[in-house]
Amino acid sequence: xxxxxxxxxxxxxxxxxxxxxxxxxxxxxxxxxxxxxxxxxxxxxxxxxxxxxxxxxxxxxxxxxxxxxxxxxxxxxxxxxxxxxxxxxxxxxxxxxxxxxxxxxxxxxxxxxxxxxxxxxxxxxxxxxxxxxxxxxxxxxxxxxxxxxxxxxxxxxxxxxxxxxxxxxxxxxxxxxxxxxxxxxxxxxxxxxxxxxxxxxxxxxxxxxxxxxxxxxxxxxxxxxxxxxxxxxxxxxxxxxxxxxxxxxxxxxxxx
Ligand code: NAP
Numbered sequence: 001x002x003x004x005x006x007x008x009x010x011x012x013x014x015x016x017x018x019x020x021x022x023x024x025x026x027x028x029x030x031x032x033x034x035x036x037x038x039x040x041x042x043x044x045x046x047x048x049x050x051x052x053x054x055x056x057x058x059x060x061x062x063x064x065x066x067x068x069x070x071x072x073x074x075x076x077x078x079x080x081x082x083x084x085x086x087x088x089x090x091x092x093x094x095x096x097x098x099x100x101x102x103x104x105x106x107x108x109x110x111x112x113x114x115x116x117x118x119x120x121x122x123x124x125x126x127x128x129x130x131x132x133x134x135x136x137x138x139x140x141x142x143x144x145x146x147x148x149x150x151x152x153x154x155x156x157x158x159x160x161x162x163x164x165x166x167x168x169x170x171x172x173x174x175x176x177x178x179x180x181x182x183x184x185x186x187x188x189x190x191x192x193x194x195x196x197x198x199x200x201x202x203x204x205x206x207x208x209x210x211x212x213x214x215x216x217x218x219x220x221x222x223x224x225x226x227x228x229x230x231x232x233x234x235x236x237x238x239x240x241x242x243x244x245x246x247x248x249x250x251x252x253x254x255x256x
Contacts (some may be wrong), residue, residue: 016097020196036053095148117122118153145174189244222251
């Protein structure tokens with residue numbers, strides 16, 4: 001099916017949809033015909049994304065929603081609101097909400113460690129569980145859950161012991177979910193970005209960015225849209241025989 005229409009009549013949920021990679025995913029899914037629920041902890045940024053989504057394709061209706069992915073209560077409310085509005089759960093979910101709180105292992109506080117695990121790892125668990133439960137309960141024939149991990153979950157990164165652990169965790173979570181949910185027609189995959197220009201990496205000092213770029217075989221940072229393209233592929237039936245996989249989007253950084 002042509003990429004331009006392959007998501008028509010699919011209801012999709014994107015966490016972290018207010019910024020960076022999540023916003024680019026919302027744009028890409030909408031451009032392929034999906035209805036998109038833009039979920040973010042910031043109402044303002046979720047609404048900003050909502051305002052730039054294509055909405056002229058068959059049956060499209062988007063919404064913005066506030067959610068804190070680290071809170072089960074907040075996610076339950078979100079999934080209920082979605083089902084009230086659309087009379088169905090999302091059959092595509094992209095977990096893109098994520099945070100960093102960097103520090104060296106020797107000085108990282110317990111709070112810094114816990115918060116990053118709560119948002120990145122527990123958040124992915126809670127959203128994946130809630131969406132899968134809703135899909136199974138209504139007997140939906142298929143679903144695709146995509147979680148944005150990171151290449152640093154595989155190779156580690158100085159100053160990111162909490163973040164690297166959370167991102168290694170989402171890969172294990174995803175592979176397990178893939179094994180358990182295959183019999184319900186739900187596929188679960190990860191996308192592992194390398195260094196992508198977003199508000200998250202805007203915080204990284206220029207010196208470090210220059211060094212990182214020199215390590216990337218393709219010689220540049222990636223764009224959010226380049227990660228979004230892979231998320232859209234995994235969301236669509238073009239990847240119908242792919243589950244439990246992690247696809248690196250790194251310009252070759254840290255390849256085997
Ligand atoms: P970003 O621009 O900071 O976007 C992340 C979004 O998630 C923000 O809108 C953020 O809101 C939201 N968020 C934070 N905590 C949340 C919570 N508890 N519940 C709901 N939403 C929450 O970062 P990004 O670079 O696009 O990152 C997107 C994903 O890609 C993350 O999982 C990140 O770890 C991953 N990733 C990024 C890179 C990269 O190089 N950029 C590389 C590898 C992986 P606030 O801004 O209000 O906090």
